[in-house]
Amino acid sequence: MPAALFVLALILPFIVREFWVHVLNEILILGLFALSFNMIFGYMGQLSFGHAAYYGVGAYTTGLLMVKANWPLFVTLPISMVTAGICALILGYFCVRLRGIYFAILTMAFGQLVFYIIFQWYSFTGGDNGLQGINPPAWLFKTNPYYFFTLVVVTIGAIILWFISESPFGYTMRTIRDNTERTEFIGINVQRYMLINFVIAGMFAGLAGAIWGPFNRSVAPDLCSWQHSGGPVFMAILGGPHYFLGPMLGSVIYTLLNAFVTGYTEYWPLVSGTVIIIVVLLLPGGVLGVYKEKFGHLKSKESTTLEHGGS
Amino acid sequence: MKSKALKIVFVFVALVFLVGLAGSGKVMSAEPYNLGVALGFTGAGTLYSKDQLEGIHVAVDEINAKGGFLGKYPIKVFQRDTQTKPDVGVREVKDLILRDKVRAVINAYSSAVAVAVKPICREYKTLHIPALSNSENITKINYSPYTFQVAPNTYMQAKAAVLAIAKMAKDKGWKEYVTLASDYEWGRSTQEEVVKELKKVAPQLKLKKEFWPRLGETQFTSFITSIMAMKPDFVYPCLASKDNVSFIEQAKPYGFFEKVTFAGGMVSVTELIIEAKTIPRGLVAITRAPFFAHLDVPMMVNFVKNYRAKYKKYPSDWAVMGYDAVYSLKQGIEKAKTIDTDKVKDAMKGLTVDLTRGKLRFRPIDNQLSCSSYVGVVGDDPKYPFPILKDVIEVKGAESERPEAEIVAARKAEQK
């Protein structure tokens, strides 16, 4: 099934107009961002409301290196993952000591902290102006080439995340999610595992951010804001947090909806707020969750239902 | 199972495809000229953006009444909200260009958005007409042949303010001052220029302290009390629109304006109208395009008349510049005799245009309109239900533009 989707993604740019290829590009990047978020949420059972911090760090790393030091994109991508990972390591060290709402608020506070640092450090980051002139190399400059580049990077990223989630490490995450205490009792250092997972999630969020910069030709501190952190949360819940590709599906629906609605009205927050409420109230388990109920079966490797998320 | 999932996916794709098709096949009797307007309708610049859109609509209505550009291309306006954020601005402008196929975009608030949008318009060969944000960086560096600035830029405004302040400093024997500038692109670049120029023109003045409230600051109390405690001879204020209003409102109850001279700050017609009852008279202020300074120009009189008929109020600077932006475009198209963007941009380079503010020219080196800055004193006028700037000194573009040699040097420095 995912293979079919990949083929579809390959041929779409040749069917639809350029504008929609841009939208697809955005879907992929935000989808990777949401997938990385889901490592913490769907698989580990904690709600991070500050995940955009690592997305932003990745975006700025690539942006700064490309604009100020003229480093090529291919080199900045892995470096962005490293810086985002380090940021996740430092901040995550404190976050994993908390659970539930405290975890959520601390991640949000840290997210805002990163936002304000980038915002205020005008001399280094350009502050509220953001960074302009982040140009991908000439052969990736046009819409279609950059789209395929994104597709390749996101697919590889998703495959790696998939392997991690299906590894013994991934299953340990699920046990932490389902019953943290018991996991402690069987001798697993829960905090250390949570931290590792947090760092992994941060690294891939950084990767998504790193591709975003050249796509938009600029970055701004807003990328780290808590409103931006809300995006992947909703996408994961919309698509279904217990299925690996759920967040990607959420990105498809949400981003398409956004692209569509903003063409007709300026009241996108009103529409998106209403959609969020409807989805949360009426679609438990997300689209894929409802699908599973209606049609009975999906691949057997889906994770089990969330009980009381490890609080 | 696989087929069911695939079916859903294919339905999705079909929908996307259909939507894509639906958007493209609009058959019109006359080919329209799609004009994009990407301003900050939410965020700090709401007031100004709304005014500018109104000015644009008056111009569009007038031109469409005669059939549109060149008499045969009716103008269709597409508006987007940049939310005063550069990345949103970029996204919205890309939207306008790719989906709505606009040929020109009037943009932006704030200056940071305009700077971010500039390369996008260049990439997609779309005209970019800033008529509100005026940071010099929009035109000084990273020259784009598609960007034409119709507002006096920060350097020009700073120079004008400086000339006025220097004169007052000499007359009143001022010695010390502080600056109060919003911490964002426009605030920073303007304050920088003013401080630099003041040093040249009035070297006896000492800058005691710089205050940098953030853009969108809502609580100015600490700044108000700090400045009053320092007792400077004057304050050079450089606050963004809403903040300007907020600050003046918050400072008044402290008796701020009786104790401290506010000199050289921007008070546009917007503030004059909104704060008609409350703004302190006697403030020395600068603005970009006040209608009352050009009532000798028939085009301005006509504009004010049509604007008032439509919106039942007087036009602010932003409305004037929005109107001028559309008419600049019109004259560029008329010179090129086509709406083809590349030909229009070539025609607009170095073009002299007839605007509400007079006969003005786009300087070839940076596509900056040689428009004036206006310094005056806030005072009441029986003709209007709000105070205006009196004793207006019009500092012309030629007097206040940055010398071309400096621009060349700045661009060279940027290349490194």
Place this chain on the structure above:
Amino acid sequence: MEFSFIFSQFLSGLTYGMILFLVASGLSLIFGVMNILNFAHATLWLIGAYFCYSFWYLMQGYNFALWVSIPLAGFACAAVGWVTEIVLIKHIYKRELHEQLLITYALALIFADLIKIVWGPTDRLIARPPAIQKPVFIFGAPFDSYFIFVILAGFAVALGLWWFLKYTRYGHIVKAAVFSREMVGALGIPIPKIYTWVFTLGIFIAGFAGGVQAPIGSVNFGMDIAIIIQAFCVVVIGGFGSLLGTLVGAIIVGEVFSFAILYWPAGAMVLIFVITAAILIIRPWGLFGTPMRT
């Protein structure tokens, strides 16, 4: 630096702290009793400010216009809050944390756009009545006379809430519910009704706080985003569900802000977040809160 200047900075910080307290107290109350972190709280505060403007506008000719509009704004908002609770919030008490957060976040988005639709994006200015147009002088330094009212209003609300919680029957029920809702339910007290009234009360305070804010500067779109995060910090620092904690937390944040503006303006917010993060790490339930009950 002169004492009068420092004192007036202190008072400014206190004023800002009071506004934060007024916004955060409802937030803390709602969280303490119902465990809902209301992302839309600041937006409702902003709606209160707009309501205050509208009421004032209708009564513009009269000197008492402003003073009447402020509590009216509270009631108008309480009505909005009451309807919201009955229609929506009621159904999410038993939901997961992430669902509750997303729903209140969505509410914030919806209310913000509703403000745009109803009042438009232009700034609204309230012209002050003569009584508060001139500054008062405290130890020689000028101070906005309206701020005296703000400080008094803040303390009044704090005292009112304290008296309510300590001495009235309903207050006792609310306090008990913070401690253990199961017990309260077991005693035959209708929990759903309590929740509705607590939520309404919380929003009333938010609306009242909006009214108090309205004459300061202007009422404009986007003020809610700035203040919601600060309100969260206040509640975290002070401790969820603790009235005293919210008051202390608000004053701390207000004063840190006020003085940081002087010496490290860029870092004012950074400092507040560092403090918030520190509290969450060292003592997650805040200075005056109690460790989360299960």
